[in-house]
Amino acid sequence: MASTDRRRAHVVLFPFMAQGHIAPFLSLANLIRRARPDHALVTMVATPAVANSLSTTLAADGVRVHALPFDDPPADDLIALFLASESLLPAFRHFLAGLMASDPTAHVQVIADMFLAGWALAAARDAGAASHSAVLTTGAYGSAVYFSLWNSVPLIPATTSSTDGELLFRLPDFFPDVDVRRSQLTDHLAGADGTDAWSTFISKQIAAFHNTDALLVNTAEDLEPKGMLMLRQLFNNVPVYPVGPLLLGPTAALSSPSSPAPGTKRNAILSWLDRQPPCSVLYVSFGSQYTIGTSQMFELAMGLEISKHKFLWVIRPPAGHDVNGEFRPEWLPEGFRERVEASGRGIVARCWAPQAEILAHAATGAFLTHCGWNSVQEGLANGVPLIGWPLSAEQFYNAKVLVEEMGVCVEVARGMHATVGSGEVAAAVEMVLGDTVEGGEMRRKAAEMKEVIAAARGIIVTGAMGRRSKWCKGCSPTLCIVDVTNVHVTHAHTENMFMHYGTYQWQGCVYDE
Structure with a gap:
């Protein structure tokens, strides 16, 4: 004792x-x-x-x-x-x-x-x-x-992929072996x-x-x-x-430093979500520090529009610009924001958004994310399946475990220099939000992860x-x-x-x- x-x-x-x-x-x-x-x-x-x-x-x-x-x-x-x-x-x-x-x-x-x-x-x-x-x-x-x-x-490199010829790097620290693709390395790590x-x-x-x-x-x-x-x-x-x-x-008793003051009027984004059917909305956010390139932003916008699914996109200026600066209309397809908002199909939010509340909302059915670990856990804590677009650091390996081990994610692109088409975006959104076998399985596994996280947090709290x-x-x-x-x-x-x-x-x- x-x-x-x-x-x-x-x-x-x-x-x-x-x-x-x-x-x-x-x-x-x-x-x-x-x-x-x-x-x-x-x-x-x-x-x-x-x-x-x-x-x-x-x-x-x-x-x-x-x-x-x-x-x-x-x-x-x-x-x-x-x-x-x-x-x-x-x-x-x-x-x-x-x-x-x-x-x-x-x-x-x-x-x-x-x-x-x-x-x-x-x-x-x-x-x-x-x-x-x-x-x-x-x-x-x-x-x-x-x-x-x-x-x-x-x-x-240890070998190349038998499917696409991409270089593979084998990590000797683990048993069984773990392989990492070249596209899962940042430039400063690869060099x-x-x-x-x-x-x-x-x-x-x-x-x-x-x-x-x-x-x-x-x-x-x-x-x-x-x-x-x-x-x-x-x-x-x-x-x-x-x-x-x-x-x-x-x-939570402690709030994010970027959150609005308690007691303020209900956020307009949450009010919009209140009017949507359950599990119908794709939430899109690359976190507080990351963004994608202009051409990628164009393709993502067109893919969201093609998909016909509802979405909420918290958007920042593209790479190469001040991520906290003013957003310019030319960074999106002409008339995109006006069309989707006028039709009620979506919201393009150029402001702070209450991510934890968005992911906890009944209308949120999927989350397109950069796979930062805080965002991943917030999504899974609410049983929300993921569409991954990792951009840097360990985000690539978060996506890897989400896809290969948990089965709660599909990767639509990888890295800040990825070439991605609007059709690929639309297909990924349809897979997760649509009436598909793959989407149903991802939702089931995401619900399991929600229970795992609830049990872990329940230990801490209760x-x-x-x-x-x-x-x-x-x-x-x-x-x-x-x-x-x-x-x-x-x-x-x-x-x-x-x-x-x-x-x-x-x-x-x-x-x-």
């Missing part, structure tokens, strides 16, 4: 400064506060821009925000942003030193984003934090393939030689993963059993725990016992999950860690077999 020491924990959350990474950390902060409102302090460390957008909402939920000085580089140069984030190290060290000096009895527990791990976890260790861990905000399968590829640079800026940066993060107390993955064991197995093969010297899905749903997890007495699974399918480790063995086959191992927590 573990000690009965009940010293207060202070959890420091440190997300990367991008919306796709911030949202899971908001969910994590919410879960910690709800599970241990009187026994855990939570501080979110962020850049000034992020801190300003979150401070009011987080303060209302009892989460502190600490801003670290940072001059944001251009957001469209991702590797520059990654490298610039390392300049936060001195300020983060100073923050940790002050935090621990102000309350020497607190158990400071640092949880850093996957792209800050290379230096933030070392800072936590040097400062004497009780524990430190990294959060993979992406899914298990996508993360495993992504980091395995970077482990293998420079990439050398990496191990000494370039991308390779150097990612290798630091991978090294940090091997030298931390635990890896926390934004997924559920039953949602991605193969992906979790692959991650444990790849990082076999460190515990790997599923702690998701880390979602901010329509009723305290129900999971099929693969057990609780410590008085804790939520977010605080202490014992993965009984793997190696059993007693609490006494890990008494000084807050990780114990789950997100948090609180001092004095007692687990009964």
Whole structure:
């Protein structure tokens, strides 16, 4: 039995400064506060821009925000942003030193984003934090393939596809073998030689993963059993725990920083959905950071019109233009927006849209997505089948697992330079939304994934016992999950860690077999 020491924990959350990474950390902060409102302090460390957008909402939920000085580089140069984030190290060290000096009895527990791990976890260790861990905000399968590829640079093709002759790259880290196509590689990954800026940066993060107390993955064991197995093969010297899905749903206590104020008039988009038949509308969105090219936008628009199905397209300027700038009519076929909106066939929304509520709406029948992991989980949490158009990073491998393992997705295109025709778009929409055998099977499997996610979230919220997890007495699974399918480790063995086959191992927590 573990000690009965009940010293207060202070959890420091440190997300990367991008919306796709911030949202899971908001969910994590919410879960910690709800599970241990009187026994855990939570501080979110962020850049000034992020801190300003979150401070009011987080303060209302009892989460502190600490801003670290940072001059944001251009957001469209991702590797520059990654490298610039390392300049936060001195300020983060100073923050940790002050935090621990102000309350020497607190158990400071640092949880850093996957792209800050290379230096933030070392800072936590040097400062004497009780524990430190990294959060993979992406899914298990996508993360495993992504980091395995970077482990293998420079990439050398193993063979070619027997169906279309495309180059295939075989990953040696997994059994059975996993093959990746050339079209599933970003240009900077395909061209990496191990000494370039991308390779150097990612290798630091991978090294940090091997030298931390635990890896926390934004997924559920039953949602991605193969992906979790692959991650444990790849990082076999460190515990790997599923702690998701880390979602901010329509009723979440913490909201997205881009959401409108509570109590405002019902969104016009939702009002339009209210008037549509169940499962009749295709929702189209490439996320908050991504977009497609002008020619692709033309073909997508024509394909949607040809399909005759209703749709809601949250649109941004095409690649090569300011993604947050003004949308110009010439980027779409002449009269397209006017025709579809006048006929009631669809909406082309050039504004913020409440994605979680759209995906939860009864009228939404399918989701054309870039396969970012937050969007994927939001869609599957509502049983919505997917049409995939992955654009970057691990999105290609998210699409791969959605198609090959889950059977809930059809891929219509791949990458920012893909050539796609309007007929292909229309065919994919008809397959998923129409009365087809394939669409029916995708809807059935998406409904199964909805149940899996509901069970995982039910554990976190209600305290129900999971099929693969057990609780410590008085804790939520977010605080202490014992993965009984793997190696059993007693609490006494890990008494000084807050990780114990789950997100948090609180001092004095007692687990009964």
